[in-house]
Amino acid sequence: LSTNPRTLLAALLLASAAPLAHAQDAGAMLGRNLAATCANCHGTNGVSKGEVASLAGLPADRIVATMAAFKSGTLPATVMHQIAKGYTDDQIKAMAAYFAAQKK
Amino acid sequence: MTKTTHPAPLTRRGLLAAGLAGAGLAGCGGMPAQSSSPSIGRVVVVGAGFGGATAARYLKMWGGNVDVTVVDRNAAFVSCPISNLVLGGHKQMADITVGYAGLRNLGIKVVQGEVTAVDAAARQVRLADGTRLPYDRLVLSPGVDFDAVPGLAAVENQVLHAWKAGPQTAALRRQLETMADGGVYALSIPKAPYRCPPGPYERMCMVASYFKQHKPRSKVLVLDANPEITSKKGLFEKAVNDHYKGIIEYRPNAELREVTGAQSAKLEFDDVRAQVLNVVPPQRAGDIARQAGLVNVNNRWVGVNWLTMESTAVPGIHVLGDATFPGPGMPKSGHMANQHGKVCAAAIIQLLKGQPVSTAPVVMNTCYSFVTATDVIHVASVHQYDATDKTFKPVPGSGGVSAAASAAEGRYALSWATNIWADMLG
Numbered sequence: 001l002s003t004n005p006r007t008l009l010a011a012l013l014l015a016s017a018a019p020l021a022h023a024q025d026a027g028a029m030l031g032r033n034l035a036a037t038c039a040n041c042h043g044t045n046g047v048s049k050g051e052v053a054s055l056a057g058l059p060a061d062r063i064v065a066t067m068a069a070f071k072s073g074t075l076p077a078t079v080m081h082q083i084a085k086g087y088t089d090d091q092i093k094a095m096a097a098y099f100a101a102q103k104k
Numbered sequence: 105m106t107k108t109t110h111p112a113p114l115t116r117r118g119l120l121a122a123g124l125a126g127a128g129l130a131g132c133g134g135m136p137a138q139s140s141s142p143s144i145g146r147v148v149v150v151g152a153g154f155g156g157a158t159a160a161r162y163l164k165m166w167g168g169n170v171d172v173t174v175v176d177r178n179a180a181f182v183s184c185p186i187s188n189l190v191l192g193g194h195k196q197m198a199d200i201t202v203g204y205a206g207l208r209n210l211g212i213k214v215v216q217g218e219v220t221a222v223d224a225a226a227r228q229v230r231l232a233d234g235t236r237l238p239y240d241r242l243v244l245s246p247g248v249d250f251d252a253v254p255g256l257a258a259v260e261n262q263v264l265h266a267w268k269a270g271p272q273t274a275a276l277r278r279q280l281e282t283m284a285d286g287g288v289y290a291l292s293i294p295k296a297p298y299r300c301p302p303g304p305y306e307r308m309c310m311v312a313s314y315f316k317q318h319k320p321r322s323k324v325l326v327l328d329a330n331p332e333i334t335s336k337k338g339l340f341e342k343a344v345n346d347h348y349k350g351i352i353e354y355r356p357n358a359e360l361r362e363v364t365g366a367q368s369a370k371l372e373f374d375d376v377r378a379q380v381l382n383v384v385p386p387q388r389a390g391d392i393a394r395q396a397g398l399v400n401v402n403n404r405w406v407g408v409n410w411l412t413m414e415s416t417a418v419p420g421i422h423v424l425g426d427a428t429f430p431g432p433g434m435p436k437s438g439h440m441a442n443q444h445g446k447v448c449a450a451a452i453i454q455l456l457k458g459q460p461v462s463t464a465p466v467v468m469n470t471c472y473s474f475v476t477a478t479d480v481i482h483v484a485s486v487h488q489y490d491a492t493d494k495t496f497k498p499v500p501g502s503g504g505v506s507a508a509a510s511a512a513e514g515r516y517a518l519s520w521a522t523n524i525w526a527d528m529l530g
Contacts (some may be wrong), residue, residue, distance in 0.1 A: 010201040029462065029463065030508055032166070032450075033115050033446065033447075033450050033462055033465065034466060034493065036162070036444060036446045036465060037446070037466055037468050039446075039523070039524075040439050040442055040443075040470065040522075040523060040524045040527060041470060041516070041519070041520050041523055042523065043523045043524075043526065043527070044165075044526060044527045048519070048523055049522050049523055049526050050519025050520070050521075050523050051518075051519040051520065052516055052519040052520070052523065053514065054176075056260020056349075065219060068381065069283065078482070078507075078510065078512060078513050078516065079329045079482055079484050079506075079513075079516075082484050082502060082503050082504040083468060083470070083484055083502065083503075084502075084504075085486070085501050085502035086466075086468060086485070086487075086488070086498075086499040086502035086503065087209060087466065087486065087499075091466065
């Protein structure tokens with residue numbers, strides 16, 4: 001299951017004869033697209049207008065560590081322990097890098 | 105925040121001009137000054153709710169110079185989530201209403217109008233006033249429409265659904281306010297799938313919270329066509345026991361067969377009388393989806409390619425939200441429609457640029473339900489794309505429901521509403 005997406009992506013990239021730049025874009029967009037799944041609660045680009053915490057501008061390491069603590073259960077939560085388990089460690093790294101690069 | 109010259113009130117001429125501008129050269133009025141490069145394409149979005157508005161906003165944020173035109177029949181967005189608090193008297197209509205200025209400020213054209221036809225061959229959308237909007241990619245986020253319930257049409261001004269937030273929400277609240285103490289409010293819930301699985305049970309709690317405080321001799325009668333509470337069952341049952349004993353009567357397998365009057369209905373085995381009768385009819389994809397030839401699952405829903413949200417029936421048309429035939433465990437919720445909108449926006453930008461779309465999208469959902477004016481319970485899930493089965497699947501071990509109702513989650517729910525409304529509408 002985990003290799004299929006990569007194979008398919010490779011096939012798509014070959015099919016479109018995409019230059020290397022596209023592969024790099026895809027990496028950047030992966031973080032962007034994943035981070036966008038958090039916006040409903042944490043605000044667009046991680047800038048929250050409500051009580052729930054903003055993620056924009058936080059150090060990537062801190063986001064990764066916090067998500068790991070939610071996953072393992074060492075950090076208590078109302079909902080994040082359930083949500084963190086839905087993302088792979090690589091996905092969390094990608095979205096953390098995106099949030100870290102956003103303006104507060 | 106942003107100094108914008110708001111478009112003049114839309115006239116027929118204005119709409120025609122908008123359509124023609126779309127059909128002609130790239131540059132179009134209202135585009136932010138920095139985007140001087142040629143447009144990469146024209147996208148028309150029908151329905152400016154959780155799905156459509158999100159898609160429009162993210163197309164603009166992520167795509168730069170995309171011509172985006174949004175059509176909605178309403179002048180402003182009224183949110184279904186939080187609308188049950190209006191019924192309970194804990195929020196006002198103004199609290200759940202958001203205008204479209206934020207979309208216009210981004211350079212999105214927002215047209216108030218009724219879409220009457222989609223001409224997929226000509227790649228045009230037709231409005232009731234004759235306007236034609238050409239598109240390279242069409243996004244339909246039409247929500248649901250209702251099946252006919254026998255007898256309902258004759259009393260449709262008195263027997264409300266209030267399952268699309270707006271005038272019916274305010275009207276149902278007025279019915280509850282004018283009902284004499286000692287009366288019965290009956291809520292008929294259709295068989296799943298319907299929009300917002302926990303919504304009916306939140307509604308029963310909100311109406312009961314109003315009765316408990318203001319009309320203590322009144323009752324809430326829940327007529328559920330389903331065999332049991334379809335979402336957060338244990339938590340809702342606990343809420344009824346903790347707060348609404350003697351107020352809420354819940355009847356499973358109680359499918360409504362006929363509305364026999366403004367205050368009466370027939371079930372399979374008995375008749376029901378209620379001073380306020382609230383019937384949520386069975387649902388299907390919004391009618392424009394059928395008109396466009398998109399309904400291809402169970403004669404009710406729209407099948408989509410989950411990598412792009414493009415219809416499996418008609419190329420070039422992307423469908424979002426409640427109208428879609430969902431992946432396993434995927435709820436018909438505003439939150440999920442918002443997530444569909446982002447998958448769709450990312451894919452359309454790639455398609456317009458002739459570049460590959462993401463092959464590993466993720467969507468997630470969090471539905472908060474108020475069980476009292478302050479206390480809330482949630483259900484959450486995360487869905488990863490499965491390339492083998494070509495659908496989103498819930499990640500094993502992830503997701504779940506609240507341990508218990510809490511005021512903390514009540515504050516998070518209101519924060520969620522603030523952030524998701526801003527995420528879709530600016």
